[in-house]
Amino acid sequence: MPMSEDALKTAREQAAVLASALPFLRRYAGDTIVVKYGGHAMGDPALSEAFGHDIALLKLIGVNPVVVHGGGPQINAMLQRLDIKSTFIDGLRITDAAMIDVIEMVLSGSVNKQVAELINRAGALAIGISGKDGGMIQARKLARTVRDPDSHIERVLDLGFVGEPERIDTRVLYALSGSGVIPVIAPVGVGLDGQTYNINADTAAGAIAGALNATRLLMLTDVPGVLDENKQLIPELSADDARRGIARGMISGGMIPKVETCLAAVQAGARAAVILDGRVPHACLLELFTTAGPGTLIRAS
Ligand SMILES: Nc1ncnc2c1ncn2[C@@H]1O[C@H](COP(=O)(O)OP(=O)(O)O)[C@@H](O)[C@H]1O
Numbered sequence: 001m002p003m004s005e006d007a008l009k010t011a012r013e014q015a016a017v018l019a020s021a022l023p024f025l026r027r028y029a030g031d032t033i034v035v036k037y038g039g040h041a042m043g044d045p046a047l048s049e050a051f052g053h054d055i056a057l058l059k060l061i062g063v064n065p066v067v068v069h070g071g072g073p074q075i076n077a078m079l080q081r082l083d084i085k086s087t088f089i090d091g092l093r094i095t096d097a098a099m100i101d102v103i104e105m106v107l108s109g110s111v112n113k114q115v116a117e118l119i120n121r122a123g124a125l126a127i128g129i130s131g132k133d134g135g136m137i138q139a140r141k142l143a144r145t146v147r148d149p150d151s152h153i154e155r156v157l158d159l160g161f162v163g164e165p166e167r168i169d170t171r172v173l174y175a176l177s178g179s180g181v182i183p184v185i186a187p188v189g190v191g192l193d194g195q196t197y198n199i200n201a202d203t204a205a206g207a208i209a210g211a212l213n214a215t216r217l218l219m220l221t222d223v224p225g226v227l228d229e230n231k232q233l234i235p236e237l238s239a240d241d242a243r244r245g246i247a248r249g250m251i252s253g254g255m256i257p258k259v260e261t262c263l264a265a266v267q268a269g270a271r272a273a274v275i276l277d278g279r280v281p282h283a284c285l286l287e288l289f290t291t292a293g294p295g296t297l298i299r300a301s
């Protein structure tokens with residue numbers, strides 16, 4: 001049966017879209033792209049499905065995607081069920097001995113497997129691992145200092161078992177990626193003494209992007225990007241502006257580790273980092289393969 005005029009028009013439009021992506025496909029072929037998938041972005045089933053498709057498609061067209069996921073809301077829900085209260089300082093969860101096991105269980109257990117499953121369902125081969133596997137994220141206790149605004153005296157905050165990556169052993173990542181597998185990583189690290197550390201997922205993604213010299217670090221979150229005082233999107237942020245924004249309080253809460261991570265990742269070797277809206281369907285493809293990429297870009301200066 002011959003195709004209807006409408007079906008023919010749709011097919012031509014689809015072909016035109018594919019053809020227009022060619023320069024972008026060429027640009028990223030063989031490159032490593034680290035995607036941080038935030039816990040807030042996981043809530044909506046249709047968006048999660050679109051995310052899985054994006055990552056699978058990247059692998060199929062010759063890009064090397066590496067996914068690092070969060071799970072803050074999922075940890076909150078589990079801690080609430082167990083009647084354990086938690087508090088945050090500058091976007092980081094103070095983690096005591098009672099919490100660390102629960103956090104590891106949620107991040108490396110249910111959330112990690114769910115995210116890998118989203119990508120597997122889209123037809124690619126993803127394997128969920130913890131940052132402890134293969135000794136990948138070697139961590140140390142995070143030493144966070146704050147300056148008292150009146151006395152200007154600095155004091156060290158004790159955040160418990162919150163860690164920061166000290167070294168990334170990339171061997172397991174290269175082994176998986178080189179075998180056609182997409183690594184999906186839970187942000188849990190291990191200290192030299194075997195202690196498990198809770199690592200902010202943004203920080204973990206940044207360290208991994210830096211260690212892999214990733215072409216792009218994409219940080220999917222629940223806002224359009226970094227917003228200014230008038231809630232307008234800032235399309236590009238320099239390192240100086242980012243530091244001023246944090247000092248002025250324009251950048252606060254969970255956006256602080258995100259912006260700090262982007263700065264650290266570009267300083268460590270990633271070519272650019274983008275904070276973008278994970279609530280937009282196919283946010284990753286829009287960012288990489290069109291000129292309509294939304295979000296805030298942070299480049300190595
Ligand atoms: N300048 C800013 N621009 C955008 N969001 C900001 C800014 N300052 C603080 N935020 C907050 O940061 C949040 C994103 O961080 P977070 O909740 O940790 O996200 P995720 O779970 O995706 O890691 C936003 O929802 C917003 O409330």
Ligand SMILES: CC(=O)N[C@@H](CCC(=O)OP(=O)(O)O)C(=O)O
Binds near residue numbers: 039069092093201202
């Ligand atoms: C130290 C610290 O804050 N760790 C985070 C790890 C999960 C995370 O970062 O999840 P999102 O990306 O969804 O926020 C936490 O305990 O919530």
